[in-house]
Amino acid sequence: MSAQIIDGKAIAARVRADVAQDVAAFAQEFDGDVPGLATILAGDDPASAVYVANKQKACKEVGMQTFHFPLAPSASREEVVEVIARLNLRADVSGILCQLPVPEHLDGVELTGLIDAAKDVDGLTAVSAGLLALGREGLRPCTPSGCMHLLAQAAVRLEGAEAVVVGRSNLFGKPMAQLLLNASATVTICHSRTRDLDAVCRRADVLIAAVGRAQMIKDDWVKPGATVIDVGTNRTQDGLVGDVDFEAVKEVAAAITPVPGGVGPMTIAFLLRNTLKAARMQRGAI
Ligand code: NAP
Numbered sequence: 001m002s003a004q005i006i007d008g009k010a011i012a013a014r015v016r017a018d019v020a021q022d023v024a025a026f027a028q029e030f031d032g033d034v035p036g037l038a039t040i041l042a043g044d045d046p047a048s049a050v051y052v053a054n055k056q057k058a059c060k061e062v063g064m065q066t067f068h069f070p071l072a073p074s075a076s077r078e079e080v081v082e083v084i085a086r087l088n089l090r091a092d093v094s095g096i097l098c099q100l101p102v103p104e105h106l107d108g109v110e111l112t113g114l115i116d117a118a119k120d121v122d123g124l125t126a127v128s129a130g131l132l133a134l135g136r137e138g139l140r141p142c143t144p145s146g147c148m149h150l151l152a153q154a155a156v157r158l159e160g161a162e163a164v165v166v167g168r169s170n171l172f173g174k175p176m177a178q179l180l181l182n183a184s185a186t187v188t189i190c191h192s193r194t195r196d197l198d199a200v201c202r203r204a205d206v207l208i209a210a211v212g213r214a215q216m217i218k219d220d221w222v223k224p225g226a227t228v229i230d231v232g233t234n235r236t237q238d239g240l241v242g243d244v245d246f247e248a249v250k251e252v253a254a255a256i257t258p259v260p261g262g263v264g265p266m267t268i269a270f271l272l273r274n275t276l277k278a279a280r281m282q283r284g285a286i
Helices: 008-029 046-061 077-089 108-112 126-134 142-153 173-182 197-202 264-282
Strands: 036-042 065-071 095-098 162-166 186-190 206-209 227-230 234-236 239-241
Touching (some): 008 046, 008 142, 008 264, 036 077, 046 264, 095 108, 095 264, 142 227, 142 264
16 A cells, blocks of 8 residues: 655645744734844855745745845855854844855854854754753754654654664754654664665664665665655756655555655744744743
């Protein structure tokens, strides 16, 4: 039997509609104030400019404010540091996002780390990562949070489940594994040096692929009845494809996300959620 297709586009649309309602309630509660997202874009990478524009548009659609700080490709470290320091102090800025990658002469990890953890809507600072590791309240990275929401919406039981995450990046794999662990799954993290990767994947009740290799995960790597979340986005001659061989794997799995239309739409939806959450935390309302 073919798997249930987890419709990330529809689920993300519901998250965005909920955030829009919550922003309206926030404005009522706080004398017309609304959450605000500040974006910093250093450099002239066209793809980054599109990502930032999409994030701002999504914020406006749910009634949030946006503030944009474009910096020249030659912007010095000191200039970026100064912008972040100012934004950390502004009461109308609930969340700060420094679009990565930054130009080569800058250190994206260092700059992101200067964002006040209370405004770290990407959830990528050392403080946010530490809070996640400790299981304390904080802002979580958007794409892993989106995957957890997809699993919840698909009614996947995580407690005691074998979860395998393929990929160990700071952006996705590590926080994903941590969220699954906090949900009491038994978690294995795989990477480029993992031996017998196919056998490890076959153990998974929940298999999450974030590698960046088109259709690497084959149907005989997947346990019948598993849930498969495909985070990969690979541009090929046939268009955008995931890390999972979708057509074959959907005949084995119980539930699976497509690419596009699975995990992708969740990232911006959770950026909006994080911005609202940050605004509420800053007002002591969480
Ligand atoms: P990344 O930083 O390049 O990490 C890739 C990971 O895959 C690394 O841990 C690497 O292992 C591992 N890997 C590479 N080749 C492998 C192999 N043959 N077998 C097993 N593991 C292997 O990438 P990322 O930022 O985590 O992103 C991964 C994918 O997810 C990309 O396609 C990206 O576009 C996509 N993504 C999508 C979204 C979204 O939809 N919103 C968000 C984030 C990421 P090592 O650590 O050993 O090198």
